[in-house]
Amino acid sequence: MKTSVATKSQFTSKSETRPAEINSGNEVEEEPPGKSAIHSDLEEEPPGHRDSNRYRLFGHISDSNWNDWKWHFRNRITTVDRLNEIIPLSIEEQSQLRLVTMRYPLSVTPYYLSLINPDDPDDPIRKQAIPTILEITMGMMGQEDPLEERRDSVVPGLVHRYPDRVLMVLTNMCPMLCRHCTRKREWRNGGWVRTPAEIEAMLDYIRRHKVIRDVIISGGDPLTLSTRRLEDIISRIRKIRHVEIIRLGTRFPVVLPQRIDDELCNMLAKYGPIWLNTHFNHVREITPEAAEACDRLVRSGVPVNNQSVLLRGVNDSVEAQTQLCHGLLRIKVRPYYLFQCDEVQGTEHLRTPVEIGMRIIEGMRGHTSGLAVPTFVVDLSQGGGKIPLQPNYVLARTKEELLLKNYEGHVFRYRNPREQTHSKLTAVASLLNEPELHFESEGARNADRVGVRS
Numbered sequence: 338m339k340t341s342v343a344t345k346s347q348f349t350s351k352s353e354t355r356p357a358e359i360n361s362g363n364e365v366e367e368e369p370p371g372k373s374a375i376h377s378d379l380e381e382e383p384p385g386h387r388d389s390n391r392y393r394l395f396g397h398i399s400d401s402n403w404n405d406w407k408w409h410f411r412n413r414i415t416t417v418d419r420l421n422e423i424i425p426l427s428i429e430e431q432s433q434l435r436l437v438t439m440r441y442p443l444s445v446t447p448y449y450l451s452l453i454n455p456d457d458p459d460d461p462i463r464k465q466a467i468p469t470i471l472e473i474t475m476g477m478m479g480q481e482d483p484l485e486e487r488r489d490s491v492v493p494g495l496v497h498r499y500p501d502r503v504l505m506v507l508t509n510m511c512p513m514l515c516r517h518c519t520r521k522r523e524w525r526n527g528g529w530v531r532t533p534a535e536i537e538a539m540l541d542y543i544r545r546h547k548v549i550r551d552v553i554i555s556g557g558d559p560l561t562l563s564t565r566r567l568e569d570i571i572s573r574i575r576k577i578r579h580v581e582i583i584r585l586g587t588r589f590p591v592v593l594p595q596r597i598d599d600e601l602c603n604m605l606a607k608y609g610p611i612w613l614n615t616h617f618n619h620v621r622e623i624t625p626e627a628a629e630a631c632d633r634l635v636r637s638g639v640p641v642n643n644q645s646v647l648l649r650g651v652n653d654s655v656e657a658q659t660q661l662c663h664g665l666l667r668i669k670v671r672p673y674y675l676f677q678c679d680e681v682q683g684t685e686h687l688r689t690p691v692e693i694g695m696r697i698i699e700g701m702r703g704h705t706s707g708l709a710v711p712t713f714v715v716d717l718s719q720g721g722g723k724i725p726l727q728p729n730y731v732l733a734r735t736k737e738e739l740l741l742k743n744y745e746g747h748v749f750r751y752r753n754p755r756e757q758t759h760s761k762l763t764a765v766a767s768l769l770n771e772p773e774l775h776f777e778s779e780g781a782r783n784a785d786r787v788g789v790r791s
């Protein structure tokens with residue numbers, strides 16, 4: 338999940354080589370090997386659901402398993418063979434995918450795979466989840482770490498780039514490996530979670546730096562940790578008096594919304610204000626399950642914002658973005674950022690010219706409510722930070738007036754209030770405060786007459 342502050346440590350810690358830990362009865366499980374238990378959970382296809390992809394692709398999975406996020410996590414599709422069993426691939430595709438996954442692995446939750454239309458090779462959901470040979474044939478374009486995220490780590494896993502906020506990177510694990518991920522370079526390191534000692538070092542740094550008022554918890558995806566472990570960390574952050582808000586960066590509401598359960602929401606409700614940034618990219622990701630997850634969060638006092646990434650063939654049109662943003666508002670999620678896809682190696686085939694993003698914003702602004710229009714942002718290489726880009730509405734400007742273009746292309750003159758008006762007001766205000774000057778108010782002068790009249 339991309340977050341507002343750069344991530345990743347320049348330090349090498351032993352946590353980076355440990356096997357992944359995920360939520361389970363005893364809190365520690367081995368990283369799922371990708372050998373699915375799907376076929377062992379046979380059940381009859383429920384009537385009335387035959388058109389749904391879930392029942393077409395995973396009809397033999399019981400509701401109790403389907404509604405259990407740990408089942409999805411354990412049964413992520415991580416091999417080309419397993420993928421081919423669910424979504425038939427040509428021989429050529431299979432050999433291409435085997436080649437790609439040697440460099441950039443595959444991981445998709447059964448839930449997210451069920452959103453794909455298996456008959457459409459250009460399906461926008463598929464493009465985000467299933468690798469393509471273009472990831473390596475265009476792989477020389479871009480950089481491994483264009484945002485230079487390793488540079489700003491102050492202790493392992495803690496990034497302090499901007500003055501009043503820090504980023505805690507708790508893990509590199511995600512429920513799905515998004516093909517456009519800014520941190521594809523991390524995929525080769527296996528799954529890791531920060532050790533208790535590393536987390537204590539991060540908290541100690543935050544305690545010692547009173548300027549920090551905003552702590553962003555990210556990864557990878559921090560919700561891959563158990564709720565109990567998350568609570569341990571969040572409750573300790575909450576005890577630091579100068580920390581005002583906590584933010585979570587997670588794609589779980591989109592790729593595995595079953596994770597947003599009552600246990601998690603009840604825990605988050607105890608430690609507010611907590612904000613959650615998620616990452617919907619296409620209106621078809623807004624399913625009843627995703628809507629329920631966001632509703633649970635909002636009812637628990639956790640506002641949800643969306644940070645989407647502009648992706649070729651996924652959401653690179655005014656229509657696609659408008660549908661997405663309208664859908665988000667319907668489920669009470671605020672469209673926050675639309676990111677230009679970073680120039681990361683292995684993502685070039687999904688990147689679009691910057692002008693497309695600006696045209697999309699121009700096609701939305703004024704044509705729909707401002708609440709539905711995200712801020713289009715380029716995250717600069719070399720850690721330069723985010724730059725908002727928007728269409729040019731100012732055609733000309735003098736000290737006296739501006740020539741402005743509205744959303745329909747009509748041009749208007751706008752009188753520009755003079756700066757000296759402000760300074761005159763300041764002068765009058767200071768005269769009024771001058772103790773030797775005596776002002777008699779109109780009311781005082783006419784007091785007698787007012788008395789007569791009354």
Ligand code: SF4
Pocket residue numbers: 338339510511512513514515517518519520556557558587588
């Ligand atoms: S793989 Fe997806 S969810 Fe994980 S960090 Fe990358 S973009 Fe975010």
